[in-house]
Amino acid sequence: MPFEDERQIFENYIRSKNLKQSKQRMQILEIFLKTEKHLTAEELYRLVKRRFPSIGYATIYRTLKLLCDCGICSELRLDDGTIRYEHLYGHEHHDHLICIKCGKFVEVVDPEIEKLQEKLAKKEGFILKRHRLQMYGICKECRNK
Amino acid sequence: MPFEDERQIFENYIRSKNLKQSKQRMQILEIFLKTEKHLTAEELYRLVKRRFPSIGYATIYRTLKLLCDCGICSELRLDDGTIRYEHLYGHEHHDHLICIKCGKFVEVVDPEIEKLQEKLAKKEGFILKRHRLQMYGICKECRNK
DNA sequence: TTGAAATTGAAAATCATATTCATAATATAA
DNA sequence: TTATATTATGAATATGATTTTCAATTTCAA
Structure with a gap:
């Protein structure tokens, strides 16, 4: 059974909030995943x-x-105002490289950048909770077109 | 006369687009700046x-x-869906550190992070055009409250 | 099994932003 | 300058994405 973990998480969450399961919710979850x-x-x-x-x-x-x-699921607010959703479960934290021509998304992480962000926040007296890094550019395929 | 440069830029831009000057535009520019x-x-x-x-x-x-x-001016799209505007002229490129309690904005830059972003993009075959880094956390003042 | 509570789909309401339109202001060419 | 064409304005309306309302349906705990 695919996505058993996610289903469990969702069901547990629903129960914990005293909400109810429904077939629609499961259908949406399935298609989304x-x-x-x-x-x-x-x-x-x-x-x-x-x-x-x-x-x-x-x-x-x-x-x-x-x-x-x-x-x-995680919400992705893009520069052009659109909001996109991606699954988080099973994906490590990542940032995004987005092609402004074809709309391709590449998930990237650089531990060094993460570390430097922490350092930067600390220097300013902030406790970092989360961050959002989106890099917009032109991908290899689109460049050659 | 304050903001003479910005006024010039704005007027030149308006002229270049065959638009017309107006007192409202200048009033808005003034208050904004x-x-x-x-x-x-x-x-x-x-x-x-x-x-x-x-x-x-x-x-x-x-x-x-x-x-x-x-x-x-530059548009700042935040995690909560709001859009804020900031002046760009006279401000170097910067990222943002934002307090999720009081809403304070701190403008920060780390040349090292910028460099690593370029490297990351290059590795994926992207030509980087722009990026957006927002770090959300709790500022020193809010932490002590 | 039952009944209180939550969920549903459709329609209406919101909210921020954009557009329309008639009037006013600006700029260009004579 | 003045006439004319074009753009800008404010008010009202439209738009588009997301939310809420509501009556009917479904879920689930006792």
């Missing part, structure tokens, strides 16, 4: 709708929020 | 309105867009 892309809410809505036509838009938004709250 | 804060459109609107009560909301948005286009 099996799609290895950074999706907008609308894209996810279309994908889910294709397979489960009775789904409502509001349920997508409501479920995305729950998924973010329980750590399965 | 003299306020050393990262303002939302609404905050800027209130500030301008206080001194020039006949100003319209649309003119604020239209002027902010022009100011961004000519490089005087």
Whole structure:
């Protein structure tokens, strides 16, 4: 059974908040997890709708929020104002390299950068909670076009 | 005369686009530049309105867009979805350290981080155009409260 | 099994931002 | 300068993404 871990996390979270399970939530979770892309809410809505036509838009938004709250999903706010969602579970923390031509996302990490950020924050007297690093550029394929 | 440079840049930009000068644009520019804060459109609107009560909301948005286009102003998209504007002219490129309690902004740069970003991008075959690094944490003052 | 509580989809409400439109201001060419 | 064409303005309206409302349905604990 794929995504058993994520399902468990989600179910535990729902129970812990005295919420209830529903087939829609599980359907959305399934489609979300099996799609290895950074999706907008609308894209996810279309994908889910294709397979489960009775789904409502509001349920997508409501479920995305729950998924973010329980750590399965993370919101990505981009420079152009769009919001995309990616699964977090099973992915280490990472930053993003984004192609401004084709929209490709590459997940990257540099432990050195992370360390320097901590140092920078400390120097200013901050306790760092999280950070967001997005690098926009042109990928190899798009450059050669 | 303060902000003469910025005024020049703005006027040149307006002329270059065959647009027209207006007193509202200059009023907005003035208030924007003299306020050393990262303002939302609404905050800027209130500030301008206080001194020039006949100003319209649309003119604020239209002027902010022009100011961004000519490089005087930069849009800051934050994690919570709000958009804030800061002056760029006379400020070197910088990243942000943001206090999640009091909302304080600290502008920081680390040449080492910049260099590592370039390296990272290169490794993935990207030509880097710009980046956005926001670090969220708790500032010294808020920690002691 | 049942009934209180949560969930759903559809529609309406929000909220920030953008656009429309009639009027006013600006700039260019004579 | 003045006439004319073009752009800018403010108010109102539209837009688009996200949220909320609401009546009907579903879930689940006792």
